[in-house]
Amino acid sequence: DLGSLPIIVGVILIALIFGLVEPLFFSARNFVNLLLQMAGITTIAIGVVFVLLIAEIDLSVGFVSGVGGVVMTLLLRESATDWPWYAAIGAGLLSTVVIGFLHGVIITKAGVPSFVVTLAGLLAWSGVVLILTTVLSNAGTITIQDPIVLGIANAYIPQVWGWLLFVLVIGGIIASQVVRQQTLRRQGLAVKPVSVLALQSVALTLVTGGTVWYANTDRGVPVVAVLVLIMLAFWSFIAFRTKFGRYVYAVGGNPEAARRAGINVDRIRIQVFMISSFMAGVGGVILASRLRSVDTNTGGGNLLLNAIAAAVIGGTSLFGGSGSVMSAFLGALIIASVENGMGLLGLPSGVKFVVNGLVLLVAVLIDAFSRRS
Secondary structure: OOOOHHHHHHHHHHHHHHHHHOHHHHOHHHHHHHHHHHHHHHHHHHHHHHHHHOOOOOOOHHHHHHHHHHHHHHHHOOOOOOOOHHHHHHHHHHHHHHHHHHHHHHHHHOOOOHHHHHHHHHHHHHHHHHHHHHHHOOOOEEEOOOHHHHHHHHOEOOHHHHHHHHHHHHHHHHHHHHHHHHHHHHOOOOOOOHHHHHHHHHHHHHHHHHHHHHHHOOOOOEHHHHHHHHHHHHHHHHHHHOHHHHHHHHHHHOHHHHHHOOOOHHHHHHHHHHHHHHHHHHHHHHHHHHHOEEEOOOOOOOHHHHHHHHHHHOOOOOOOOOOOOHHHHHHHHHHHHHHHHHHHHOOOHHHHHHHHHHHHHHHHHHHHHHHHO
C-alpha cells in the first residue's frame, strides 16, 4: 500500500519541472501565492471527497459556493443590510446547507441519480447567483468592505505564531500516531515498523518546518492556510474516528450490506450532501474574501472541474469506499501547482485545460487499474 507516496512524488516532479523552466516558481512570494490559490479549491474538495466516498457525484459545488459567497456579501453591505460579519457568514453557510439537504432528499427519496440532480442544481444555482448579483443588488460586481472578512484570505499570522503552530501540529500528529500504534498493538493487529514511523515523522517535520520558514521569508503564513489546516484535521477526525465516518465508508463500499447491517443509508447520503454543500459554502467565503468581491460569474469558470479533479487526483476513488480527506489537499496542491506554473510561463487557457484534463485522466486510470489488480 503506497498510500499518498505517488502523489507526493508527482508534486515533487511538477515543482522540479516548473522550477527549472521558470525560476520564479521557487520564489518565496510565489510559494505564499500558491498557498492562497489552493485554499478555496482544497476546502470545496473536502466536501467532494465525502460525496465520492459514497460513490455519488456533486456537480453543483461550484455555483453552490457562489451562492454562499454572494449571500454573505449582500448581507455585509453597509448601505442595505449591514449585518455583522459573523451573522453574514453564518447566513451564507446556512443557505448552502439547505441546498445540500434539498439535493440529498431528492436523490434518496425520489430515487433520482445524483448526477442528474446536481447537474440541475448547477444550472439552477448559477441562475440564483446571477439574480442575486444583478436583480437584487442592481450591480454586476459587489465589493466587500468588512475588514474581518477581507482578512480571511488576505491576512498573515506573525512569525512567532507560525512557529508555535508548527510545534502544535507536529506534536499533535506524532502523538496521535503513537496512540494509534498502541491501540493496534493491544488489539493484536498489524502495526507499522518503528523505523517507518520515525522516517515519516522526520519527513513531516522537515516539510512543515520548511513551509513555515519559507513563508516567513515573504509575508508569513496566510491565515486562510491555518483555517484549511484546521478543517483538514477536523474532517479527517470525522472520517476516521467517528461512527458517522465508518458508516460513510460502509455505504460507499456496499450500500446493500450497510443497509442489512442496520445503517440508515438514506440518512447518511443526505448528511453527506449537506457536508458537500456546506464545505462549498466555506470555499465560497474564502474565494470571495480573496477576490474582495463577488460578481455574476462567482462559482463559475473551472472551479467545479478543479474541485472534483483535486479529490480524484489526491487518491479518492470514483467507485466509492476508498480515499481520505487529506487527498483533497494533495490533489489541490497538484492542481494549483500546475495552474500556477503554467501561469508563470504565460501559457494560453486552452493548454491549461488540456494539461489539467490529462492529469485527471491519469489519476482515474491509476484508480481503475489499482482496483482491478
